[in-house]
Amino acid sequence: MESKEQFRSGFVAIIGRPNVGKSTLMNRMIGRKIAIMSDKPQTTRHKIYCVLTRDNYQVIFLDTPGIHKPKHKLGQHLVDTSLSTFGEVDLILFLVEANSFCGAGDRYILEHLAKIKTPVFLVINKVDLVPKEQLLPLIDELHSKYKFQEVIPVSALNGDNVDRLERLIAGCLPPGPKYYPDDMLTDKPEQFIMAELIREKILHLTSQEIPHSVAVIVEQLEERPNNTLYVGALIYVERDSQKGIIIGKKGQMLKNIGQLARQEIEKLLGSKIFLDIRVKVREDWRNKESYLKAFGYKD
Ligand code: GDP
Ligand code: K
Ligand code: MG
Numbered sequence: 001m002e003s004k005e006q007f008r009s010g011f012v013a014i015i016g017r018p019n020v021g022k023s024t025l026m027n028r029m030i031g032r033k034i035a036i037m038s039d040k041p042q043t044t045r046h047k048i049y050c051v052l053t054r055d056n057y058q059v060i061f062l063d064t065p066g067i068h069k070p071k072h073k074l075g076q077h078l079v080d081t082s083l084s085t086f087g088e089v090d091l092i093l094f095l096v097e098a099n100s101f102c103g104a105g106d107r108y109i110l111e112h113l114a115k116i117k118t119p120v121f122l123v124i125n126k127v128d129l130v131p132k133e134q135l136l137p138l139i140d141e142l143h144s145k146y147k148f149q150e151v152i153p154v155s156a157l158n159g160d161n162v163d164r165l166e167r168l169i170a171g172c173l174p175p176g177p178k179y180y181p182d183d184m185l186t187d188k189p190e191q192f193i194m195a196e197l198i199r200e201k202i203l204h205l206t207s208q209e210i211p212h213s214v215a216v217i218v219e220q221l222e223e224r225p226n227n228t229l230y231v232g233a234l235i236y237v238e239r240d241s242q243k244g245i246i247i248g249k250k251g252q253m254l255k256n257i258g259q260l261a262r263q264e265i266e267k268l269l270g271s272k273i274f275l276d277i278r279v280k281v282r283e284d285w286r287n288k289e290s291y292l293k294a295f296g297y298k299d
Contacts, residue, residue: 010090036200
């Protein structure tokens with residue numbers, strides 16, 4: 001009997017220092033915005049699974065929080081989460097930046113990678129920022145110095161070479177089942193993605209100490225007349241002064257956050273929403289187990 005080409009599937013972890021473009025690359029590969037992105041470190045706090053399904057294969061990508069030396073409980077948890085994925089996957093994409101590779105942060109990760117048997121692709125991201133002449137010697141050097149299975153330059157931002165990366169990934173997948181249905185893009189509920197999109201807008205619009213002190217949950221979803229969805233969200237910060245910054249003069253900051261977030265959520269859902277956001281203070285939540293659990297940062 002003629003048999004079809006065997007279906008392949010596997011888990012691929014995307015790891016690297018904060019801000020190298022892990023979330024951007026994953027969104028690019030699946031063609032949708034699931035993981036939030038910003039120029040602030042620790043934008044990604046959870047492991048997010050994203051699913052890419054083709055005729056002959058399925059890749060489950062894990063977007064991990066950036067790996068860095070932790071300073072508080074949330075930080076420690078983020079690093080643990082990332083390191084623990086090393087041994088559980090079929091392939092690791094170690095993402096670095098073309099314009100600043102191999103500082104202390106990258107070496108910290110290389111040390112951990114040396115201890116595991118999982119194949120590793122070195123993905124050199126942001127090649128749009130450096131001239132080609134500079135890139136080729138770097139690639140040669142990395143190929144000879146380390147035991148990466150592949151060294152691939154890409155631009156997650158404009159998509160350069162990302163299709164080649166996908167082909168190489170597909171070539172590494174073991175025969176396996178279709179773990180998730182064709183139309184499933186992520187393991188996270190929409191409520192979670194909505195909260196993350198709100199948090200992304202806060203990261204973009206605020207500076208200094210605000211980003212790390214913010215948690216967002218969507219606690220209420222309700223169908224309203226005219227096909228409008230009511231979305232009730234809570235922003236948690238650690239101090240009164242931060243609440244003041246989030247709300248802004250005459251409420252302008254919160255208004256801006258809400259407007260930008262609403263547009264993105266409507267794009268995600270394909271329907272109109274009414275977004276109701278309130279701000280609450282929970283002192284020092286990042287160091288309290290109960291809050292880390294309540295906000296979904298810890299099981
Ligand atoms: P993560 O912390 O590793 O998940 O990084 P993000 O995906 O949040 O991206 C961090 C920043 O780098 C964002 O401002 C992105 O727009 C930017 N970025 C990501 N990929 C590229 C790229 O290929 N080229 C350029 N120029 N910027 C990129
Ligand atoms: K980031
Ligand atoms: Mg990220």
